[in-house]
Amino acid sequence: MARAVTPRRKALNTLIAWAIGLMIFFPILWTILTSFKSEAQAINDPPLFLFFDWTIENYGVVQDRSDYMRYLWNSVIIAGGSTLLGVVVAVPAAWSMAFVPSKRTKDILLWMLSTKMLPAVGVLYPIYLLFIELGLLDTRTGLVIVLMLINLPIIVWMLYTYFKEIPVDILEAARMDGATLRGEILHVLMPMAVPGIASTILLSLILAWNEAFWTLNLTAAKAGPLTAFIASYSSPEGLFFAKLSAASTMAIAPILILGWFSQKQLVRGLTFGAVK
């Protein structure tokens, strides 16, 4: 029996949903609003919500003081590079786990995921030392490699669940039709898994873009992405809230816009298998 929904109940539900949504969004909204205030108004007590002297001065100062474009470019290269590399490694890995599983496949999958439960700081020292040894410290190459490895378990796991949904018959048909392994993956598997691969790429981009622990610890001046850009505004000699907010807004804007345009894809990706 379908549950009857009265208009009043519907209105109440809508209200609650909006309230929760706003609550989740509020920190971001507050950051954006603060970025348009002067430093004095930013720390005003009581806090000013909408009625203050709107200014874009902070953005100008931030751009003058630090080169936003350089950080942005670093972020694009690091997030994009690690994602691309991750997918190139993960597609064959997920293929073999989904279609030629061994007795240990399930264990390997779990083991891979379990590495995500390890606190990152636990391996900071060895990785830091390795980076010094290999000359990768404060290089984009180094970060691409580290972030790729950090996100690889999630990428493999996601692709694996997508590939599992593809009937083996179709891949066998491709094999009978004369496709090589490469042809089978490139012409049949990947096109069929496009929605899955797209949401995997999107998630990996977001994770890499927002990753702060490794990017802050392994970079200095040259290879720092936008996370380092934000961090550079929180200094020991005191915080400039308005400027910090402007920097944060500039840092999250690209990924926020990307997320906005692809939210449908993303939701499908994250709930895949649960609701279909």
Next chain:
Amino acid sequence: MGRIVLDQVSKSFGDVEVIPPLELLIEDGEFAVFVGPSGCGKSTLLRLIAGLEDVTGGKIEIDGQEMTSVPPAKRGLAMVFQSYALYPHMSVRKNIAFPLRMAGLDKEEQQRRVAHAASVLNLSDYLERRPGQLSGGQRQRVAIGRAIVREPAAFLFDEPLSNLDAALRVGMRLEISELHERLGTTMIYVTHDQVEAMTMADKIVVLNAGNIEQVGSPLELYREPRNLFVAGFIGSPRMNLIEGKEAARHDAHAIGIRPEHIAVSGSEGNWSGVVGVSEHLGSDTFFHVHDTGVAETITVRADGEVGFRHGDRVYLAPRQDAIHRFDAKGLRI
């Protein structure tokens, strides 16, 4: 061109032997049907020939060449799957052209062959559609189209008709038989439906638990089943199998008599019994006769006009020359 030889081929999954070593020869141009109950290893045998499974032992020879460890793509075979296995993201045209594209044929030749296959299979009007927009029968035709454009040494069919409804199945059965006549290419067809096997095959291979029980033409299998399994499996309705005193009278452990070889009347016959369920097909009627004293139920095929009712006492007269005799091991005497 498409002569296929299996020499001591066997297959195990882990410790479980699903196909003990077996020998089989399929002549060029032959329509061979693998038939047997589900789980008898018929699909596995087909997949071994296709190369989709590796053999555990033995050799596979296709067209005079040893192909045992050659990958499926290089064996020159085409396969039609039970699920059709069409590429959902490609149009019908691209589906059919896919094997040609993989073989690196030039565009013009691809188009020419696709157009030809489409006209043979009545698909010309659907070439730009996606598989999702086609009916079951049309999808099956696309799958066959994808197989014939390659001009393979042999076609492998894995229960291709089991997803279709009954009427369509009969139609497609005829189409595949006609295709075989026209192309003259070797075909291996796997089914659990003995009617499909009888109507289509030049050669039937009856499988049971991975063993080949008998190989022969449909009529050979019908007339001279080599053992009790084949006797019971081939023919519809099933052969009546009788053990005990009645069998001993014929110097056998068991005897078999087909329903169509028993005359039924209200007055005379060797056995008598009571009519149970009658199945009226119009042209024929099948009577299931109980309490005969020789077997629990004897099935009899009679003319459609014969009108016995539930509970009537009838007399049965088996044709003496049509009685099959089997020994204690189930082998034909």
